[in-house]
Amino acid sequence: MELFTNQILAGISTGAIYACMALAVVMIYQAIDHLNFAQGEMAMFSTFISWQLMQWGVPYWVAFVLTIAFSFAAGIAIERVMFRPLAKAPILTQVAGFIALYSIINSSAGLIWDFTIKQYPTPFGSAPFLGSQLISTHQAGMVGVTLLMLLGLYFFFQYTRVGLAMRAAASLPESARLVGINTSWMVALGWGMAAAIGAVAGILIAPVVFLEPNMMLGVLIYGFAAAVLGGLTSPLGAVVGGFLVGIFENLAGTYIPGIGNELKLPIALALIISVLVVKPAGLFGRAIVKRV
Amino acid sequence: MSAAVEEVVTETPAVEAVPKRAMTLGAGTSLIVLGLLIVAPLLVKNFIIFQMTMLLIYGLAVLALNILTGGSGQFSLGQSAFYAVGAYTSAILMETYNVNYVLTLPISGLLCFAVGFLFGQPALRLSGVYLALATFALATAMPQLLKLNFLEPWTGGVQGLVVTKPDAPFGLPMSQDMWLYYFTLAITIAIYVGSVNLLRSRSGRALMAIRDNEIAASAMGINVALYKTLAFGVSAGITGIAGSLGAIVVQFVAPDSYTINLAIAIFLGMVVGGVGWLPGSIVGSAFIIFVPNVAESVSKGLSGAVFGVLLFLVIFVVPHGARQVAIFCQQTVAKFRKH
Amino acid sequence: MTALLNVRDLRAYYGQVQALHGLTFSLNEGSLTTLLGANGAGKTTTLRAICNMVRSTGAIEFEGQPLTSRSTENIVRLGIAHVPQGRGTFTNMTVEENLQLGAITRRDKTSIVADIERMYAYFPVLKRRYTQQAGTLSGGEQQMLAVARALMLRPRLMLLDEPSFGLAPLIVRDLFKILGQINREEKVSILVVEQNAQLALELADQAYVIETGRIVMSGGAKEIANNEDVRKSYLGY
Numbered sequence A: 001m002e003l004f005t006n007q008i009l010a011g012i013s014t015g016a017i018y019a020c021m022a023l024a025v026v027m028i029y030q031a032i033d034h035l036n037f038a039q040g041e042m043a044m045f046s047t048f049i050s051w052q053l054m055q056w057g058v059p060y061w062v063a064f065v066l067t068i069a070f071s072f073a074a075g076i077a078i079e080r081v082m083f084r085p086l087a088k089a090p091i092l093t094q095v096a097g098f099i100a101l102y103s104i105i106n107s108s109a110g111l112i113w114d115f116t117i118k119q120y121p122t123p124f125g126s127a128p129f130l131g132s133q134l135i136s137t138h139q140a141g142m143v144g145v146t147l148l149m150l151l152g153l154y155f156f157f158q159y160t161r162v163g164l165a166m167r168a169a170a171s172l173p174e175s176a177r178l179v180g181i182n183t184s185w186m187v188a189l190g191w192g193m194a195a196a197i198g199a200v201a202g203i204l205i206a207p208v209v210f211l212e213p214n215m216m217l218g219v220l221i222y223g224f225a226a227a228v229l230g231g232l233t234s235p236l237g238a239v240v241g242g243f244l245v246g247i248f249e250n251l252a253g254t255y256i257p258g259i260g261n262e263l264k265l266p267i268a269l270a271l272i273i274s275v276l277v278v279k280p281a282g283l284f285g286r287a288i289v290k291r292v
Numbered sequence B: 001m002s003a004a005v006e007e008v009v010t011e012t013p014a015v016e017a018v019p020k021r022a023m024t025l026g027a028g029t030s031l032i033v034l035g036l037l038i039v040a041p042l043l044v045k046n047f048i049i050f051q052m053t054m055l056l057i058y059g060l061a062v063l064a065l066n067i068l069t070g071g072s073g074q075f076s077l078g079q080s081a082f083y084a085v086g087a088y089t090s091a092i093l094m095e096t097y098n099v100n101y102v103l104t105l106p107i108s109g110l111l112c113f114a115v116g117f118l119f120g121q122p123a124l125r126l127s128g129v130y131l132a133l134a135t136f137a138l139a140t141a142m143p144q145l146l147k148l149n150f151l152e153p154w155t156g157g158v159q160g161l162v163v164t165k166p167d168a169p170f171g172l173p174m175s176q177d178m179w180l181y182y183f184t185l186a187i188t189i190a191i192y193v194g195s196v197n198l199l200r201s202r203s204g205r206a207l208m209a210i211r212d213n214e215i216a217a218s219a220m221g222i223n224v225a226l227y228k229t230l231a232f233g234v235s236a237g238i239t240g241i242a243g244s245l246g247a248i249v250v251q252f253v254a255p256d257s258y259t260i261n262l263a264i265a266i267f268l269g270m271v272v273g274g275v276g277w278l279p280g281s282i283v284g285s286a287f288i289i290f291v292p293n294v295a296e297s298v299s300k301g302l303s304g305a306v307f308g309v310l311l312f313l314v315i316f317v318v319p320h321g322a323r324q325v326a327i328f329c330q331q332t333v334a335k336f337r338k339h
Numbered sequence C: 001m002t003a004l005l006n007v008r009d010l011r012a013y014y015g016q017v018q019a020l021h022g023l024t025f026s027l028n029e030g031s032l033t034t035l036l037g038a039n040g041a042g043k044t045t046t047l048r049a050i051c052n053m054v055r056s057t058g059a060i061e062f063e064g065q066p067l068t069s070r071s072t073e074n075i076v077r078l079g080i081a082h083v084p085q086g087r088g089t090f091t092n093m094t095v096e097e098n099l100q101l102g103a104i105t106r107r108d109k110t111s112i113v114a115d116i117e118r119m120y121a122y123f124p125v126l127k128r129r130y131t132q133q134a135g136t137l138s139g140g141e142q143q144m145l146a147v148a149r150a151l152m153l154r155p156r157l158m159l160l161d162e163p164s165f166g167l168a169p170l171i172v173r174d175l176f177k178i179l180g181q182i183n184r185e186e187k188v189s190i191l192v193v194e195q196n197a198q199l200a201l202e203l204a205d206q207a208y209v210i211e212t213g214r215i216v217m218s219g220g221a222k223e224i225a226n227n228e229d230v231r232k233s234y235l236g237y
Helices: A002-032 A039-055 A060-083 A091-113 A137-159 A161-171 A173-178 A183-209 A216-230 A235-255 A261-278 B027-043 B046-072 B079-097 B101-123 B128-146 B149-155 B176-200 B202-212 B214-219 B224-250 B260-273 B280-298 B303-317 B322-338 C043-050 C072-077 C095-102 C109-122 C124-128 C139-151 C169-185 C197-203 C221-226 C228-235
Strands: A132-136 A288-291 B007-010 C003-014 C017-028 C032-036 C055-062 C080-083 C157-161 C189-194 C206-211 C214-220
Touching: A002 A039, A002 A132, A002 A137, A002 A161, A002 A183, A002 A216, A002 A235, A039 A060, A039 A091, A039 A183, A039 A216, A060 A091, A060 A183, A091 B260, A091 B303, A132 A137, A137 A161, A137 A183, A137 A235, A161 A173, A161 A183, A161 C095, A173 A183, A173 C072, A183 A216, A216 A235, A216 A261, A216 B128, A235 A261, A261 B128, B027 B046, B027 B176, B046 B079, B046 B176, B046 B202, B046 B224, B046 B260, B046 B280, B079 B101, B079 B128, B079 B149, B079 B224, B079 B260, B101 B128, B101 B224, B128 B149, B128 B260, B176 B202, B176 B224, B202 B214, B202 B224, B214 B224, B260 B280, B260 B303, B260 B322, B280 B303, B280 B322, C003 C043, C003 C189, C017 C043, C017 C055, C017 C189, C017 C206, C017 C214, C032 C043, C032 C169, C032 C197, C043 C055, C043 C080, C043 C157, C043 C189, C072 C080, C080 C139, C095 C109, C095 C139, C109 C124, C109 C139, C109 C169, C124 C139, C139 C157, C139 C169, C169 C189, C169 C197, C189 C197, C197 C221, C206 C221, C214 C221, C221 C228
Parallel strands: A288 B007, C032 C189, C032 C206, C080 C157, C157 C189
Antiparallel strands: C003 C017, C003 C055, C206 C214
């Protein structure tokens, strides 16, 4: 039983990583109705930027703030330059656009910073958290920051004018325009916010998975899976989904025989898909009624 | 964030329809292309012939995806899995059981059809991004499954298997590469013609009705579940045959040749060629074979970035892929004829 | 009486298909005009063209300002509120959020709150349901919400596309009575597109009849209502 509880706790702490990423994924899904495959790469690039700033002597928290601001601006810029022109193209073409962006960012990061693994500092330290061997203070910090972001997003969407406008633009763009909302800029704003959240996710994750250009691929997939599991329309679902995915992954690795590290990913995905077959809109998602 | 109210959505089809008339090249253009494909190998070196064979093989894989996505509207980022199954089937049959390479193709096709059909069953409950995720999981699982220890006696584990290249039959005076090219060409033409006929038939119309509006299709009495799983099966079967041909031509199968990158490449091939437009499959195939090489020659360190930029430029200029170019040419020719 | 809205030679296209063939009409300030015609005549297209939601050529001027090069949201910000076909309610948001969205372009917080109270006065049923998800309201209630939302903009012109659609006659009567009230008391000019000609002609002072993208009849609502030939040929009753 103790092994089981330990695995659950371990799962929650890795789950915080996925929860973070899932929040960014849901954020962009709210804005543009699809998943951005390059989300992870954008987060990775932002993390490298923060690392570079620190290499140049900028203190951690200053680098943190500057990186978030840069990521926000970059997210908006990428949307305006690459994806607004593609807005009228078929969905599959836009997906190809995401793949192009992925390729560009991944390759550029590899060239600028090369593929050797780098250490990344944490402001939370890595001592055992509350004496537990399984959760370090850093991991507890991750969970804390993720929950804070979730709270912040909730307040933003429920209680601010811009948040209301963004929700409206995502839900019914034509009606939103008819109340005077510039839906095009709402999409750009969504990208900016998703990029910023992704940057936070990357900065939190880097101390655990180490900084290198391919660090985010696995995390992104789990992030997608978590977002989908939680229901793509629900930030709360994304976070809960993230923790659940972390737990699934750990339990699968521990209890299913023959599953080494390599098969953890497909197994976790398979579990998630099984949930979806039962509850197609995800755990917290709104059931979509399709009108013919 | 409450789940109390259901959201009512009137969906526009995610995959746009290709009008029936425009589904293939005109008779004249088809003959020219066919002519080129037949004559070209006689004029070039063996290595180019090899590349042309791979062009046809990947073209088949893209064609298969076109039937699945462009035809029945189901997304798949998992075609590499079926390709791998086909490749390994042929490799194992040829090397371990000494089956003639030609016979391995229908076996591989049928096996992959079955796998695809079975996969299509749980996939019925998923659509759009969820289905993409499920097929993605399949694609990422495949290399790992191929490396599993208890399968090693057959699959050769991480090292894979070497496949014997067949000679031209009946002592025909041509190199192995040239024979394989014509062999592949014949199969490709057969599958292409079959696919076009499929999409034009009643079944094809049923598939497209499902793609455009699943609920309406089912209300009209179409057995949606059957057609969707059949589409998966057919698509997987063709991809499997492509994989088999690939194994024979490349003479080698290994788990890391069939990663998610292959699935993504096939997907990009479909988009660049024009979703649902079968002739575009070969254009898409050319893109995924040649453009990465071009990118690498431009800048070795930034080859990924260059590829990304080229890809973006292509989809920016022609969001509907090669089909858009073909329509444009057709309209220009028509304007010429008027004057 | 100054012309609030001036439309000259409006032609509208859905892809290659031309839906409007050179419409010319104008609306005076304070008027309540109805645009009538059969299905597919081009009534909805006209409203959509005014708000630049469909490709069109021709001149449209609102209070002297040209509309043709502005985006939909900028046209709305000039003071034109459009209640679309099907109402366009934000179904997964509350009634009150829908009203707040109507005023999203306004900055004057206290007046917005006061306006919401005014909407509740016009439509008491909305006040009872103000925290409910808009999608759970009945058709009639959603229509009222749509009208209230449009009014939150403090528009000078309100465009309504088939407000009576799918509603019981009694509810339509009530709604139209309120529309008349709004026209007189709030000084909002109204252009209402309707298939239900009889009720619309009772409400409006001016009327235009459209057939296959062209205006075939125009004049005072009473004259058109009393003209049996017109009613029989164009309005079907």
